[in-house]
Amino acid sequence: VVLVGNLIGEDHINYVLMYNMLTGIRIGVSRCQAKVKRPLTDEDFAARHKFSFDIVGNELTPSAKYDFKFKDYAPWVFRELREDYFHLDPADYLLSLTAKYILSELGSPGKSGSFFYFSRDYRFIIKTIHHSEHKFLLSILKDYHHHVKNNPHTLLSRFYGLHRVKLPRGRKIHFVIMNNLFPPHRDVHETFDLKGSTVGREYPEAKAATNPRAVLKDLNWINRGKMLELGPEKRALLTEQLRRDAEFLRKIYVMDYSLLIGIHKMERGNRDNVRRNTLKVFSPDIPMTRRATAVAKGGTSPEAIAMRRAMRESNLERLGHGRGALRLPEEDTGDRRDFLFYQDEGGLRATDEANDPLDKIYYLGVIDILTPYSTMKKLEHFWKGLSADRHKISPVEPGEYSDRFFSFMKAIMRGGGGGERFKAE
Ligand code: ATP
Ligand code: CA
Numbered sequence: 500v501v502l503v504g505n506l507i508g509e510d511h512i513n514y515v516l517m518y519n520m521l522t523g524i525r526i527g528v529s530r531c532q533a534k535v536k537r538p539l540t541d542e543d544f545a546a547r548h549k550f551s552f553d554i555v556g557n558e559l560t561p562s563a564k565y566d567f568k569f570k571d572y573a574p575w576v577f578r579e580l581r582e583d584y585f586h587l588d589p590a591d592y593l594l595s596l597t598a599k600y601i602l603s604e605l606g607s608p609g610k611s612g613s614f615f616y617f618s619r620d621y622r623f624i625i626k627t628i629h630h631s632e633h634k635f636l637l638s639i640l641k642d643y644h645h646h647v648k649n650n651p652h653t654l655l656s657r658f659y660g661l662h663r664v665k666l667p668r669g670r671k672i673h674f675v676i677m678n679n680l681f682p683p684h685r686d687v688h689e690t691f692d693l694k695g696s697t698v699g700r701e702y703p704e705a706k707a708a709t710n711p712r713a714v715l716k717d718l719n720w721i722n723r724g725k726m727l728e729l730g731p732e733k734r735a736l737l738t739e740q741l742r743r744d745a746e747f748l749r750k751i752y753v754m755d756y757s758l759l760i761g762i763h764k765m766e767r768g769n770r771d772n773v774r775r776n777t778l779k780v781f782s783p784d785i786p787m788t789r790r791a792t793a794v795a796k797g798g799t800s801p802e803a804i805a806m807r808r809a810m811r812e813s814n815l816e817r818l819g820h821g822r823g824a825l826r827l828p829e830e831d832t833g834d835r836r837d838f839l840f841y842q843d844e845g846g847l848r849a850t851d852e853a854n855d856p857l858d859k860i861y862y863l864g865v866i867d868i869l870t871p872y873s874t875m876k877k878l879e880h881f882w883k884g885l886s887a888d889r890h891k892i893s894p895v896e897p898g899e900y901s902d903r904f905f906s907f908m909k910a911i912m913r914g915g916g917g918g919e920r921f922k923a924e
């Protein structure tokens with residue numbers, strides 16, 4: 500799969516921000532990574548590591564192109580999450596996120612105003628988040644860690660890191676790094692974002708006909724009579740995990756999350772190249788500390804290995820394919836095989852009632868899980884409730900949201916377009 504994108508230059512409005520985010524990650528994450536692993540303490544959940552970058556540089560931080568500050572939140576906690584529960588290879592992680600030719604930007608940000616960037620190998624997403632979401636994630640980090648530890652197959656967003664960049668004039672940008680549910684090596688032919696709410700949850704079908712990248716919603720799913728084709732075995736496993744995850748979301752008192760489902764149709768394969776020409780490629784010169792460069796030359800630490808690979812690859816890229824071209828793997832790299840719901844080509848293969856495989860792969864997970872039921876959301880509940888069924892609108896109290904979400908997901912798995920009974924009267 501070759502992706503062709505536009506190279507983001509220094510004149511791009513988000514160039515400086517991206518440069519700072521990646522420089523911060525490289526220095527911050529590799530600093531923590533270079534230390535010997537130890538068990539977590541309570542203090543680790545409240546820890547913040549600060550870095551100050553400027554164009555001069557110093558002993559600890561290399562000189563950077565711009566002045567900015569970087570904060571790494573609970574680095575040891577995220578390191579444990581990445582390595583012990585999400586089974587990420589430390590060298591791979593650093594390399595993917597900060598090698599040259601890195602980020603692509605989604606066409607337009609979500610309603611919330613968040614920006615999404617994909618790592619160059621399409622495995623990771625950087626999402627800028629609102630300060631309230633940032634504070635919220637920190638406040639539930641312990642519960643999240645606990646849930647992930649006890650649910651190795653959780654469908655919840657995998658958070659790999661939480662960071663902040665502060666620009667000279669004081670603007671603060673918070674962001675998380677998380678898993679891309681969609682695989683690098685397979686086209687996703689249909690995408691659904693399902694909440695279990697049926698008021699206003701429809702992407703115009705007329706527009707969908709000409710846009711293969713449309714993110715469809717609950718009513719599209721119902722009206723198209725879709726179902727998740729899973730045999731009894733996978734259905735039972737998925738239902739149980741969704742039950743536990745929904746229970747957790749109820750407990751931390753959030754709402755507005757959704758089940759994101761990407762469908763790959765095997766008979767169509769990759770020939771449509773759905774992702775082509777949608778990317779913007781970013782290729783910054785991320786600085787390295789003098790020590791890091793020295794380490795990279797001979798060291799055996801994950802940091803050093805990652806950096807050597809990054810240097811090698813960026814050299815290859817300069818020689819090889821043209822500007823802005825990204826080559827993604829054609830085959831499953833196997834990096835998700837530890838996870839029950841991501842082990843068939845990075846996803847979940849559809850099965851029939853005899854548990855035999857069908858020609859479809861689902862890529863699914865629960866996303867956007869950082870919205871607590873705030874005063875704003877209560878007001879939204881009130882206003883939307885005036886003109887529509889109070890129980891079918893998207894903002895409802897987290898207990899009700901969780902029940903409705905789980906019922907909907909159970910219903911769409913039962914087959915025959917089970918979502919029917921959720922249809923607005
Ligand atoms: P809003 O609050 O308005 O829903 P948001 O900015 O919080 O928007 P999300 O709901 O997190 O954004 O995501 C928006 C879209 O981005 C999703 O519908 C999905 O298409 C894509 N997306 C988000 N997270 C992932 C992920 N982990 N993997 C793949 N795609 C994702
Ligand atoms: Ca959302």
Ligand code: CA
Pocket residue numbers: 611867870
């Ligand atoms: Ca959101």
